[in-house]
Amino acid sequence: MIGAGTVGGGVVKILARKLGEFRERLGLDLRLTRIADKDSARLAALPVGDAICSGSADDVLADDQIDIVVELIGGTTVARDVILRALARGKHVITANKALIAEHGPELFAASEKAHVSLYFEASVGGGMPAIKTIREALVGNDVVSIKTIINGTCNYILTQMAAHGWSFAHALAEAQRLGYAEAQPALDIEGHDAGHKVAIMASLVHGGYVPFDRLPIEGITHIAAEDIAFAAELGYCIKLLGIIRKDGTDHAVDVRVHPAMLHREHILASVSGVFNAILLEGDAVGPILLYGRGAGELPTASAVVSDIVDVARNIVSGKPLRISMDYYAHDNALALKALADVHSRYYLRFSVVDRPGVLASIAASLGKQGISIASVMQKESHDSDFVPVIFLTHTAVEKALRAAVTEVETADYVRQKTQVIRIVD
Amino acid sequence: MIGAGTVGGGVVKILARKLGEFRERLGLDLRLTRIADKDSARLAALPVGDAICSGSADDVLADDQIDIVVELIGGTTVARDVILRALARGKHVITANKALIAEHGPELFAASEKAHVSLYFEASVGGGMPAIKTIREALVGNDVVSIKTIINGTCNYILTQMAAHGWSFAHALAEAQRLGYAEAQPALDIEGHDAGHKVAIMASLVHGGYVPFDRLPIEGITHIAAEDIAFAAELGYCIKLLGIIRKDGTDHAVDVRVHPAMLHREHILASVSGVFNAILLEGDAVGPILLYGRGAGELPTASAVVSDIVDVARNIVSGKPLRISMDYYAHDNALALKALADVHSRYYLRFSVVDRPGVLASIAASLGKQGISIASVMQKESHDSDFVPVIFLTHTAVEKALRAAVTEVETADYVRQKTQVIRIVD
Numbered sequence: 001m002i003g004a005g006t007v008g009g010g011v012v013k014i015l016a017r018k019l020g021e022f023r024e025r026l027g028l029d030l031r032l033t034r035i036a037d038k039d040s041a042r043l044a045a046l047p048v049g050d051a052i053c054s055g056s057a058d059d060v061l062a063d064d065q066i067d068i069v070v071e072l073i074g075g076t077t078v079a080r081d082v083i084l085r086a087l088a089r090g091k092h093v094i095t096a097n098k099a100l101i102a103e104h105g106p107e108l109f110a111a112s113e114k115a116h117v118s119l120y121f122e123a124s125v126g127g128g129m130p131a132i133k134t135i136r137e138a139l140v141g142n143d144v145v146s147i148k149t150i151i152n153g154t155c156n157y158i159l160t161q162m163a164a165h166g167w168s169f170a171h172a173l174a175e176a177q178r179l180g181y182a183e184a185q186p187a188l189d190i191e192g193h194d195a196g197h198k199v200a201i202m203a204s205l206v207h208g209g210y211v212p213f214d215r216l217p218i219e220g221i222t223h224i225a226a227e228d229i230a231f232a233a234e235l236g237y238c239i240k241l242l243g244i245i246r247k248d249g250t251d252h253a254v255d256v257r258v259h260p261a262m263l264h265r266e267h268i269l270a271s272v273s274g275v276f277n278a279i280l281l282e283g284d285a286v287g288p289i290l291l292y293g294r295g296a297g298e299l300p301t302a303s304a305v306v307s308d309i310v311d312v313a314r315n316i317v318s319g320k321p322l323r324i325s326m327d328y329y330a331h332d333n334a335l336a337l338k339a340l341a342d343v344h345s346r347y348y349l350r351f352s353v354v355d356r357p358g359v360l361a362s363i364a365a366s367l368g369k370q371g372i373s374i375a376s377v378m379q380k381e382s383h384d385s386d387f388v389p390v391i392f393l394t395h396t397a398v399e400k401a402l403r404a405a406v407t408e409v410e411t412a413d414y415v416r417q418k419t420q421v422i423r424i425v426d
Numbered sequence: 427m428i429g430a431g432t433v434g435g436g437v438v439k440i441l442a443r444k445l446g447e448f449r450e451r452l453g454l455d456l457r458l459t460r461i462a463d464k465d466s467a468r469l470a471a472l473p474v475g476d477a478i479c480s481g482s483a484d485d486v487l488a489d490d491q492i493d494i495v496v497e498l499i500g501g502t503t504v505a506r507d508v509i510l511r512a513l514a515r516g517k518h519v520i521t522a523n524k525a526l527i528a529e530h531g532p533e534l535f536a537a538s539e540k541a542h543v544s545l546y547f548e549a550s551v552g553g554g555m556p557a558i559k560t561i562r563e564a565l566v567g568n569d570v571v572s573i574k575t576i577i578n579g580t581c582n583y584i585l586t587q588m589a590a591h592g593w594s595f596a597h598a599l600a601e602a603q604r605l606g607y608a609e610a611q612p613a614l615d616i617e618g619h620d621a622g623h624k625v626a627i628m629a630s631l632v633h634g635g636y637v638p639f640d641r642l643p644i645e646g647i648t649h650i651a652a653e654d655i656a657f658a659a660e661l662g663y664c665i666k667l668l669g670i671i672r673k674d675g676t677d678h679a680v681d682v683r684v685h686p687a688m689l690h691r692e693h694i695l696a697s698v699s700g701v702f703n704a705i706l707l708e709g710d711a712v713g714p715i716l717l718y719g720r721g722a723g724e725l726p727t728a729s730a731v732v733s734d735i736v737d738v739a740r741n742i743v744s745g746k747p748l749r750i751s752m753d754y755y756a757h758d759n760a761l762a763l764k765a766l767a768d769v770h771s772r773y774y775l776r777f778s779v780v781d782r783p784g785v786l787a788s789i790a791a792s793l794g795k796q797g798i799s800i801a802s803v804m805q806k807e808s809h810d811s812d813f814v815p816v817i818f819l820t821h822t823a824v825e826k827a828l829r830a831a832v833t834e835v836e837t838a839d840y841v842r843q844k845t846q847v848i849r850i851v852d
Contacts, residue, residue, distance in 0.1 A: 014567045014711055025634060026566070027751050122564075128712030130556065130564035138548075138556035140452070141440045141732030208451060268718075271697060285440055285725040285732075286554030292694075292716035299711040306567030306711075318746040325453050 002057045002082055003072035004037035007096050007123070009046055010302025011070065011309075016047035018306065028313045034060045057082050061089060068312055070305060071095040080104055087111040087119065092321065094308040096123035096301055102197035103213045105204065109329040118315065118322055120308040125198045126151060126277050128300035129293040130307070134281065135205045136324060142283030144206040147245040148425065151198045153275035153295045154189035155221050155241040157181045159260075160273045163229050163238060169222060181275060191220035192241060192258045199243035202279075203256045206245060209333040211256055217340040219259035228350060228420055231378065231391050237262040237348075238270050242425060253338040261425040262348050341400040346375070346424035349392040351409060352417035355382055359414050360390065366408045367392065370401040387416035393424065428483045428508055429498035430463035433522050433549070435472055436728025437496065437735075442473035444732065454739045460486045483508050487515060494738055496731060497521040506530055513537040513545065518747065520734040522549035522727055528623035529639045531630065535755040544741065544748055546734040551624045552577060552703050554726035555719040556733070560707065561631045562750060568709030570632040573671040574851065577624045579701035579721045580615035581647050581667040583607045585686075586699045589655050589664060595648060607701060617646035618667060618684045625669035628705075629682045632671060635759040637682055643766040645685035654776060654846055657804065657817050663688040663774075664696050668851060679764040687851040688774050767826040772801070772850035775818040777835060778843035781808055785840050786816065792834045793820070796827040813842035819850065 001008060015032050022028045032051045036059055037043050043053040054060070060069060061082070069086040073079040076099050083100070086093050088111065095101070101108065101121050112119040125131040126149075135144065150156050158172040158181075167175070173190065176182035188194050196218040200211040221241050232239050242261040247254045263270045268290060272278040277295030282288050294300040315321040353359050360379065367374060373395040382388040394402070406419050427434060441458050448454045458477045462485055463469050469479040480486070486495060487508070495512040499505040502525050509526070512519050514537065521527070527534065527547050538545040551557040552575075561570065576582050584598040584607075593601070599616065602608035614620050622644040626637040647667050658665050668687040673680045689696045694716060698704040703721030708714050720726040741747040779785050786805065793800060799821040808814040820828070832845050 010711070018567055022566075025751075025754060128564075128709070129715060130560050133559065133564055134556050137737065138554075138559055138733050139729065140448075140736045141444055141729045268697075271694075283554070283729060285436070286729040287720045287723075287726055288718075289555060290716065290718035292714075292718065294713045297713075300713055303565065303567045303709060303712040307564050310566045311563065314749050315744065318741065318744045318749050320744040320746070323740050323744050323749075325451075328451060 001032065001035045001070040001072065002060050003074065004035060004042045004046060005072065005074070006298045007301045007305065008037070008072040009042070010298035011072065011305050012046045012048055014299070014302050014306050016049060022310060026310065028310065028317060030309065030313050033066060034063055036060050061085050066091060067316055068092045068094060068309065070309065071097060072305070076100050076103055083108060083119070084111055087115045087117055090115055090117055092117045092120070092312050092316070094120045094305060094312060096121070096305055098124035098194070098197040098201060102200040102211070105210050105329050106331045109326045110331060113327055116322060118312060118324070119326065120312055121201070122308045123301045123304035125201050126279060126291065127293065127295040127297060128303040129277065129279065129291045129295065131202065131279055131291060132205065133307070134289070134291060135202060139281065139283050139286060139289070142285045144281055144283055145247070146282045147202055147206065147243070147279060148269060149199065149202070149243040149277070149279040150240050150269055150272045151243050151277050151279065151295060152189055152195040152241055153277055154182045154186065155195065156272065156277070157275045158190070159221060159224070159229070159239055159241065162224070162226060163233065166226055166230065168226050169224055190222055192218040195241055195243050195258045199245060199256060199258050203245045203254060203335065204329060207247065207254050207335055208328040209335040210329050211337065212334050215337055217257040217259070221260050223420070224260055225420065227389060228422065231350065231389070232262050232348065235378070235393065236265050237424070238265060239422065240269060240272070244425065251338065253336040255338040255343060257340060257343070259423060261423050263425055341403070343399045344396050345399065346396050347394045347402055348422040348424055349394065349406065350420035351390045351392070351415065352387045352419070353390055354386070354414040354416060355388045356414065362412060362414070363390065363392070363409050366405045367394065369408070370397070370405040372397040372401060372405055427458065427461045427496040427498065428486050429500065430461060430468045430472060431498065431500070432724045433727045433731065434463070434498040435468065436724035437498065437731045438472045438474055440725070440728050440732050442475060448736060452736065454736065454743060456735065456739050459492060460489055462486050487511050492517060493742055494518045494520060494735065496735065497523060498731070502526050502529055509534060509545070510537055513541045513543055516541055516543055518543045518546070518738050518742070520546045520731060520738060522547070522731055524550035524620070524623040524627060528626040528637070531636050531755050532757045535752045536757060539753055542748060544738060544750070545752065546738055547627070548734045549727050549730035551627050552705060552717065553719065553721040553723060554729040555703065555705065555717045555721065557628065557705055557717060558631065559733070560715070560717060561628060565707065565709050565712060565715070568711045570707055570709055571673070572708045573628055573632065573669070573705060574695060575625065575628070575669040575703070575705040576666050576695055576698045577669050577703050577705065577721060578615055578621040578667055579703055580608045580612065581621065582698065582703070583701045584616070585647060585650070585655070585665055585667065588650070588652060589659065592652055592656065594652050595650055616648055618644040621667055621669050621684045625671060625682060625684050629671045629680060629761065630755055633673065633680050633761055634754040635761040636755050637763065638760050641763055643683040643685070647686050649846070650686055651846065653815060654848065657776065657815070658688050658774065661804070661819065662691050663850070664691060665848065666695060666698070670851065677764065679762040681764040681769060683766060683769070685849060687849050689851055767829070769825045770822050771825065772822050773820045773828055774848040774850055775820065775832065776846035777816045777818070777841065778813045778845070779816055780812070780840040780842060781814045782840065788838060788840070789816065789818070789835050792831045793818070795834070796823070796831040798823040798827060798831055
């Protein structure tokens, strides 16, 4: 094992308790032989048993007796180097590193193919929920028609708290940071990139190619206002950061995206609160399947790493360790992604306009000109002397038409703030 | 494949669509070579491809080219014989037969061990939800502290309809039969035995021994009255047929049972409606994990059978097919089950009593004598000239004390009907 931080510490603790059972009940002669972390104090605090502790990953990589390297360093620089070296030395690798898999998957899986070893990454998506295993094994008889997922606990915690207390985003973020649910540097979570990494990995598995991560449409939650959540609630909706993976039969491209979405309160994902995550998979045979659980944390994530360790060990014991091929994660196999401009959706629009006659008609005319049909309108009394919020819910429209209409509206002199646009998901 | 009924037909349909992908993308040279069913019309209606159709299981069992036999006959007589013969001939077996695994598991797994072949049964629990895979593989790093499950779609449909429309059990059952959600002979479902089979299988996997099925406490839903559901709703609860698997640290025995239970409306399982199933697993590392989906039906169940086929094929291709040992399902490994009398629970009690002074005090006295503390009492005006329902919710009590108190109350002359007792589950 390389890296003994939060997740690594959790893995050591589980192994200390479970290795005896793995040897006896499962018949796997598993041992933790070496563990490396720069911080020797961390290692000293863990029940490492007979494992040889060291400050350098090299000691692990150089040991020819080691079959499996568990990389829990995090980040995409040192970790990438360590994994590539481990694979090149013929070691199976297990990682929880979603950024690395999502951004460097093709390179890493090519290296694992070349070395005839496996690269497992269950812990990279959804903590202890068996997301990868379910897609890759349990639903193998299905075309996975769609995935909708709440997959970042920090964002879901912030949005849940905003809804419960009427807090602003900034206040909810500060509270989440105070309680340890958000990092001091929260951008990776609140800008949607962490969710994007996980969604990219799932989309790659489902559609047999890799998602070019830099082309994935990702929108975070930083622009969600307390009043949007309040208006949504009044209309029977909640707002969640949602990952979506969808392919319609008529289109070659796969619709993969991460953004805030309004879900009707009866939607099964609407009840996923706080730091919990959920993945709603729709298979053509199995119908909807929901996985729900803690998507992060020391022991939940470690639980997934340990399940990979046992899986790879079972594969090794079976005599031919490459049980599951990963060659569809290959260099030449980039998925074509549907452009956000071509997505069809219903929309929530909050215009901030001067309260004077003719404004509503003018906005409606701009929407009508783009062929966008209005489902409902709500105008509230002003909280502010300057402008009022006017809410439109639209019927299904294509995003580029919607954006063109909003752009036209925003050229008018009665608009006071940028328009809020939130997609409504069924 | 032997048996081409509902599930078998679903498997043939999925294979017809997916075998090409299994060969190409997964690198598994899978073929459906023979299929047997007594009803040749069934076979004629299915996309069996090149498979040789026959009216006799013997044709499948006698073919030495066949590695995997899929048993989808159902029942515990012919199916048992077919599986034992297939195993004895060195064939791997896949089944969806929960009754057979639950009631004859030790014999069947002993036969598979002896023949060095595997016996897979993902479809026996929860249709297309990966219940077995999650317990056996994903949560291998956990002690599964508890399982709470809604695992019979027929019962859940009936209870959901009773709650939605105020129907009696008999009326809801008749409607379920009319719509095909309940069998003409519904006993296996409504008496709780089907749920019992699934719970027994999960308990066996979790606790490393088998559940002696004839000792499993099982109670169905036939005695649940419309008024119980209405009273429960008024108190903030719903009524579900629940499977429970639990071990507390202090007790050697495992608490495994199936019975109607009152769940608070905020409980995550309370929102599982209609024919849907859910399994709430609590792992010591991973925390709560919920699986939710359709627990039955042609394609959902077939989806699980196909995932077993691919798993076993992957194992065979790997060169050593016995990837997962099942030896803890052994003859000498019966789990000690906690007696229902020793279970601790909160209770809902509905007494049917004559409306006269002193009755409430008398019931309360009987409860008090057994040390049972009362959480709340509700007495309604009479619907009937003869008697009134009086509802007690208790704090946690041991079942034998509760039963003693109820028995004492029922000796009184003011009692008009058998007392309804429903356990409240947190």
